[in-house]
Amino acid sequence: MQxxxxxxxxxxxxxxxxxxxxxALGMIGLVMVIAVQLIRGSQLAFTHFGLGFVTGSRWDPVxxxxxxxxxxxxxxxxxxxxxxxxxxxxxxxxxYLAELAPHWVRTPVSFLVxxxxxxxxxxxxxxxxxxxxxxxxxxxxxFLQRTLGWLPxxxxxxxxxxxxxxxxxxxxxxxxxxxxxxREVLLAVPNSQREAMLALGxxxxxxxxxxxxxxxxxxxxxxxxxxxGRAIGETMAVTMVIGNRPQISPSVFxxxxxxxxxxxNEFSEAFDELHLSALVMAGLVLFVxxxxxNILARLLVWRVARAxxxxxxx
Amino acid sequence: MDTRLLxxxxxxxxxxxxxxxxxxxxxxASQVTAIIGPSGCGKSTFIRCLNRLHEVIPGTxxxxxxxxxxxxxxxxxxxxxxxxxxxxxVFQKPNPFPTMSIFDNVxxxxxxxxxxxxxxxxxVVEKSLKMVGLWDEVADRLQDSGVSLSGGQxxxxxxxRALAVEPEVLLMDEPCSALDPVSTLKIEELIKGxxxxxxxxxxxxxxxxxxxxxxxxxxxLNGQLIEYGVTSDIFTNPRDQRTEDYITGRFx
Amino acid sequence: xIAGRDQRRKFSNKLMLVLAAAATVLALLPLGSILLYVxxxxxxxxxxxxxxxxxxPVGEPGGGLANAIVGTLILVGLASVMGIPLGIMTGIxxxxxxxGRLAWLVRFTCDVMTGIPSxxxxxxxxxxxxxxxxxxxxxxGGVALAIIMLPLVTRTTEEMLKLVxxxxxxxxxxxxxxxxxxxxxxxxxxAMGGIITGSLLAVARVAGETAxxxxxxxxxxxxHTGLDQRIASLPxxxxxxxxxxxxxxxxxxxxxxxxxxAMVLVTSIAARLAGRRAGGGR
Numbered sequence: 001m002q003x004x005x006x007x008x009x010x011x012x013x014x015x016x017x018x019x020x021x022x023x024a025l026g027m028i029g030l031v032m033v034i035a036v037q038l039i040r041g042s043q044l045a046f047t048h049f050g051l052g053f054v055t056g057s058r059w060d061p062v063x064x065x066x067x068x069x070x071x072x073x074x075x076x077x078x079x080x081x082x083x084x085x086x087x088x089x090x091x092x093x094x095x096y097l098a099e100l101a102p103h104w105v106r107t108p109v110s111f112l113v114x115x116x117x118x119x120x121x122x123x124x125x126x127x128x129x130x131x132x133x134x135x136x137x138x139x140x141x142x143f144l145q146r147t148l149g150w151l152p153x154x155x156x157x158x159x160x161x162x163x164x165x166x167x168x169x170x171x172x173x174x175x176x177x178x179x180x181x182x183r184e185v186l187l188a189v190p191n192s193q194r195e196a197m198l199a200l201g202x203x204x205x206x207x208x209x210x211x212x213x214x215x216x217x218x219x220x221x222x223x224x225x226x227x228x229g230r231a232i233g234e235t236m237a238v239t240m241v242i243g244n245r246p247q248i249s250p251s252v253f254x255x256x257x258x259x260x261x262x263x264x265n266e267f268s269e270a271f272d273e274l275h276l277s278a279l280v281m282a283g284l285v286l287f288v289x290x291x292x293x294n295i296l297a298r299l300l301v302w303r304v305a306r307a308x309x310x311x312x313x314x
Numbered sequence: 315m316d317t318r319l320l321x322x323x324x325x326x327x328x329x330x331x332x333x334x335x336x337x338x339x340x341x342x343a344s345q346v347t348a349i350i351g352p353s354g355c356g357k358s359t360f361i362r363c364l365n366r367l368h369e370v371i372p373g374t375x376x377x378x379x380x381x382x383x384x385x386x387x388x389x390x391x392x393x394x395x396x397x398x399x400x401x402x403x404v405f406q407k408p409n410p411f412p413t414m415s416i417f418d419n420v421x422x423x424x425x426x427x428x429x430x431x432x433x434x435x436x437x438v439v440e441k442s443l444k445m446v447g448l449w450d451e452v453a454d455r456l457q458d459s460g461v462s463l464s465g466g467q468x469x470x471x472x473x474x475r476a477l478a479v480e481p482e483v484l485l486m487d488e489p490c491s492a493l494d495p496v497s498t499l500k501i502e503e504l505i506k507g508x509x510x511x512x513x514x515x516x517x518x519x520x521x522x523x524x525x526x527x528x529x530x531x532x533x534x535l536n537g538q539l540i541e542y543g544v545t546s547d548i549f550t551n552p553r554d555q556r557t558e559d560y561i562t563g564r565f566x
Numbered sequence: 567x568i569a570g571r572d573q574r575r576k577f578s579n580k581l582m583l584v585l586a587a588a589a590t591v592l593a594l595l596p597l598g599s600i601l602l603y604v605x606x607x608x609x610x611x612x613x614x615x616x617x618x619x620x621x622x623p624v625g626e627p628g629g630g631l632a633n634a635i636v637g638t639l640i641l642v643g644l645a646s647v648m649g650i651p652l653g654i655m656t657g658i659x660x661x662x663x664x665x666g667r668l669a670w671l672v673r674f675t676c677d678v679m680t681g682i683p684s685x686x687x688x689x690x691x692x693x694x695x696x697x698x699x700x701x702x703x704x705x706x707g708g709v710a711l712a713i714i715m716l717p718l719v720t721r722t723t724e725e726m727l728k729l730v731x732x733x734x735x736x737x738x739x740x741x742x743x744x745x746x747x748x749x750x751x752x753x754x755x756x757a758m759g760g761i762i763t764g765s766l767l768a769v770a771r772v773a774g775e776t777a778x779x780x781x782x783x784x785x786x787x788x789x790h791t792g793l794d795q796r797i798a799s800l801p802x803x804x805x806x807x808x809x810x811x812x813x814x815x816x817x818x819x820x821x822x823x824x825x826x827x828a829m830v831l832v833t834s835i836a837a838r839l840a841g842r843r844a845g846g847g848r
């Protein structure tokens with residue numbers, strides 16, 4: 001093989017470096033294109049409705065009314081239901097896998113939990129429509145009405161479809177995220193913290209509760225926010241089970257609509273400019289919210305990776 | 315003299331590796347017993363067996379008996395958590411709970427075991443901090459974080475935390491290895507003061523420290539107890555050649 | 567120190583440990599249910615026709631989703647051709663040259679991009695490519711999927727390259743090799759297993775994406791005729807068929823789900839094996 005001359009070698013080096021540099025810039029450019037495109041696309045809706053877009057409580061394309069409050073409501077409530085179910089379960093999984101499970105159990109069970117994340121959203125939706133929704137309609141909703149029916153949240157017709165089903169399916173989908181990140185966080189807690197508590201005569205649970213979880217609390221919060229970000233942006237499974245009716249109702253039995261699901265439903269059929277622009281603007285709101293949540297979550301998780309001040313990690 | 319802890323033919327393993335080999339050793343009440351030996355001789359593993367902390371590491375096991383006031387702590391009916399309350403421990407590196415205040419750090423054990431009848435948490439915390447000579451330094455900032463203290467103060471805080479649950483025995487695993495000389499001196503003074511009330515077992519890699527603070531000294535090598543006796547005898551008149559080699563520095 | 571207190575502590579200890587294990591079992595129940603339904607209902611739908619025939623119009627029995635299977639392969643192929651090289655390049659930049667603020671920004675952008683809802687990507691690609699071409703197309707769908715792949719490939723590439731010991735780089739540079747040759751022949755090659763793993767995982771992830779295809783590639787009842795034409799895909803067919811009232815279409819949707827899940831799982835497992843064989847995998 002002939003050695004390249006020093007000159008051509010330098011040239012090759014800078015070309016290579018330049019190419020990778022361009023690719024990296026492209027990544028930043030891409031996010032900027034996304035932002036610009038969303039802002040440009042929502043201009044028409046913004047000049048038309050201004051802030052009324054967020055406060056308006058009627059979404060009715062046929063009559064040109066585009067108030068996104070019902071979508072925001074549906075997004076928030078379905079995500080909160082998801083968190084309510086997923087956070088305790090995920091913490092249980094993380095504690096089990098990081099602190100309790102015998103070693104031969106850890107790897108296969110972690111793999112199974114990760115498998116939950118590998119299943120496509122649309123398959124969750126399919127399962128939701130044919131398995132979960134009938135279960136919710138025939139068992140869960142009647143049960144909730146019998147036991148907690150005096151609360152306004154558990155009243156009305158049993159559709160199966162609706163806010164409750166959406167919340168449950170979202171919970172299943174964000175469990176892998178929250179549990180995997182929380183598990184990493186717990187594994188990053190130094191053993192000296194566990195032993196300090198155990199040596200005082202604490203039980204394993206007291207050790208977890210008083211030493212391990214507090215040490216990792218900001219990272220766990222980060223994991224939860226990461227899960228929230230996923231829940232808010234999740235589209236297909238929610239679209240398929242939430243019932244797609246933009247309304248605000250206290251009952252979780254009612255049909256609802258989220259920002260992501262209305263875009264999936266109406267975008268390709270929106271022939272009216274204003275309708276299209278309103279959907280893009282809803283997308284912009286979604287983009288900004290998930291962006292902020294993700295940034296916040298990353299910062300929190302990073303903080304645990306670095307130990308709190310004054311503590312030496314081993 | 316009373317025997318507080320009696321270790322009988324005790325062995326401990328990490329997986330396939332045997333770290334402690336058939337050790338028999340009495341620990342006398344209200345005395346300081348030092349465990350010395352080169353790194354990897356099993357002294358830390360040994361001390362962690364005295365409060366059943368060795369077993370929390372996966373893949374470990376033990377054989378033999380450890381009698382605390384005549385009761386075998388490895389008996390099936392015994393709750394390890396209760397043993398760990400009665401046998402307190404201080405670690406190599408100070409490990410205060412970073413999310414807790416100074417006050418809460420000392421009170422951490424009380425939160426799980428409850429207060430002794432007729433006392434308040436404030437009283438117990440104050441008493442414990444006074445015992446370690448930290449009260450005057452932190453009395454006006456009890457609500458500050460435990461990790462806001464210096465390294466030496468953190469280690470004394472950890473000792474106070476261990477004392478707050480009123481143990482009978484205090485195990486110290488190289489408690490000064492991460493500290494500066496001044497802090498080390500303070501801890502050594504503290505150990506001498508504490509031995510009236512507590513039985514103390516201290517692991518140290520520093521022979522001079524053992525000579526300064528300990529009444530009895532045990533020399534470990536390769537997991538075996540080579541020699542055990544009154545500290546002055548061990549240092550001035552060792553019976554075993556290996557002990558002599560070690561303390562005269564001709565070793566490892 | 568009171569007997570009752572100890573009893574209570576021991577009880578709550580047992581209870582919480584059992585609850586943690588129960589949470590794990592409970593979370594895995596839906597996984598079991600999904601896999602079971604997809605396998606049993608899916609198998610009932612699969613036959614020769616499913617893999618060879620086009621979808622039949624509403625009301626006619628039979629037919630298959632051959633065009634959607636081919637379509638998904640084309641879309642994922644397009645996305646890989648665009649997304650994987652770019653992702654690897656960016657990953658190389660981060661691992662080999664990336665220091666200072668710009669690298670921090672790229673890394674951060676990457677992390678944040680993985681959190682952007684995929685439907686947003688759909689809107690943006692619609693607003694740029696579909697509007698410019700004045701039609702839905704396979705190209706647009708491929709670009710949307712590539713955008714989703716990009717940050718995934720970048721981060722795994724970076725992580726895998728960082729595992730390559732510096733001594734290897736120095737040895738090569740000391741022999742007089744140029745930097746790009748070092749990176750190309752030494753560093754990349756020893757990290758290849760990891761990069762393949764990362765790329766395959768990204769492929770598995772986008773193969774099931776539906777939302778970004780809804781207004782880019784759309785769907786089609788016919789065979790693929792060109793990259794500038796709309797194209798069928800398994801995920802979109804699952805969505806549309808599941809939301810119709812027709813039994814026959816539900817049946818095909820389950821079949822499509824089985825094929826899709828099998829594709830995704832096989833790719834994921836292959837990715838892990840590739841990583842393990844290269845030794846760099848975890």
